Amino acid sequence: MKNTFxxxxxxxxxxxxxxxxxxxxxxxxxxxxxxxxxxLALSGFLQNLGHDVRFFVPNRFPKFLDFIPGSERVEVxxxxxxxxxAYISSADLIICADFNRIERLDKLSTAVEENIVAPRVLIxxxxxxxxxxxxxxxxxxxSTAQLVYELILAWAGVEAIIPxxxxxxxxxxTTDTGNFSYGNLTPELYRAVAVLxxxxxxxxxVSQAVFNTQSxxxxxxVGYLLSEKMRVHAPIHTAYITLTRAEKTRFDHxxxxxxxxxxxxLSIDIVSFSAMFIETLDCIKLSFRSKGTFDVDQFARRYxxxxxxxxxxxxxxxxxxxxxxxxxxxxxxETHPED
Numbered sequence: 496m497k498n499t500f501x502x503x504x505x506x507x508x509x510x511x512x513x514x515x516x517x518x519x520x521x522x523x524x525x526x527x528x529x530x531x532x533x534x535l536a537l538s539g540f541l542q543n544l545g546h547d548v549r550f551f552v553p554n555r556f557p558k559f560l561d562f563i564p565g566s567e568r569v570e571v572x573x574x575x576x577x578x579x580x581a582y583i584s585s586a587d588l589i590i591c592a593d594f595n596r597i598e599r600l601d602k603l604s605t606a607v608e609e610n611i612v613a614p615r616v617l618i619x620x621x622x623x624x625x626x627x628x629x630x631x632x633x634x635x636x637x638s639t640a641q642l643v644y645e646l647i648l649a650w651a652g653v654e655a656i657i658p659x660x661x662x663x664x665x666x667x668x669t670t671d672t673g674n675f676s677y678g679n680l681t682p683e684l685y686r687a688v689a690v691l692x693x694x695x696x697x698x699x700x701v702s703q704a705v706f707n708t709q710s711x712x713x714x715x716x717v718g719y720l721l722s723e724k725m726r727v728h729a730p731i732h733t734a735y736i737t738l739t740r741a742e743k744t745r746f747d748h749x750x751x752x753x754x755x756x757x758x759x760x761l762s763i764d765i766v767s768f769s770a771m772f773i774e775t776l777d778c779i780k781l782s783f784r785s786k787g788t789f790d791v792d793q794f795a796r797r798y799x800x801x802x803x804x805x806x807x808x809x810x811x812x813x814x815x816x817x818x819x820x821x822x823x824x825x826x827x828x829e830t831h832p833e834d
Contacts, residue, residue, distance in 0.1 A: 500649045515587035518548040523594035524601035526556040528670025530593045532663040533639040535565045553603040557751020562704045564659045572603040584609040590616045593639035595624040637679045640667025644687050658695030665696045716746035734760035735770040757782040779812040779819040798826040
């Protein structure tokens with residue numbers, strides 16, 4: 496077992512949970528498969544131990560994750576602000592899963608910040624985490640779901656990983672690695688996957704639900720973006736795609752429809768850095784992916800007030816799309832991947 500999960504930390508976490516009458520598990524805005532999977536698995540595990548625990552996210556998660564057992568238990572802040580805020584602001588323990596800073600909670604962060612009494616526990620694999628009372632942080636892990644798996648194993652053993660917990664853990668691992676095609680694909684990850692399959696996960700069914708279930712509109716949007724909106728700069732091994740609000744309306748965009756699109760240009764042999772710009776009501780949301788040694792975490796931090804991992808990161812730009820693209824192209828003129 497890694498030092499991240501040594502017995503001292505496990506005992507401290509157990510004591511914090513035992514002392515708490517109410518526990519709030521929270522995850523980041525625009526929750527993905529790892530956020531939902533790790534949050535559901537952790538909250539389900541604690542509920543099975545008899546704790547009063549609820550799981551909250553700032554906004555709605557993609558519909559393709561509805562198949563996960565317990566997904567109906569996920570409480571969305573912007574759909575029930577007062578009730579969510581009341582519980583979190585008075586909770587005895589707050590567990591932060593799959594994000595490294597409170598700001599990643601967007602408007603939900605207000606409820607967390609209002610609670611100045613509850614200890615905060617971090618379970619996350621992103622770089623440069625903020626300070627927490629207790630942290631299970633490992634940037635070499637494939638996903639937060641893998642960390643939750645290791646935590647449950649250290650706390651209660653493999654018997655605690657019942658099918659309803661195994662499946663969301665697997666969803667978190669497979670989505671954060673692109674169906675095990677990138678990221679930290681370690682022996683420990685594959686050993687965990689083997690256990691999850693033994694505990695009831697059916698990988699083919701999960702793959703079908705997560706990666707091969709999409710609307711006609713989404714498929715047509717992907718075709719349009721790759722054909723008409725993708726720009727490739729061969730000399731600097733870079734490609735980017737832009738998606739405006741008008742285009743989202745044209746293709747009846749739903750939450751989760753842009754998932755994975757930023758990875759697609761990386762399949763071009765000369766491209767080692769890919770970016771996607773998505774216009775929202777408030778800003779231009781940026782996603783960055785790379786292969787090889789180009790550090791998109793540092794790139795996002797330097798130019799777009801963002802961050803993440805070496806090969807997967809994100810950021811934001813507050814201004815029109817044209818300015819965001821211009822800033823990106825200027826940044827690429829200063830820093831770009833090598834052959």
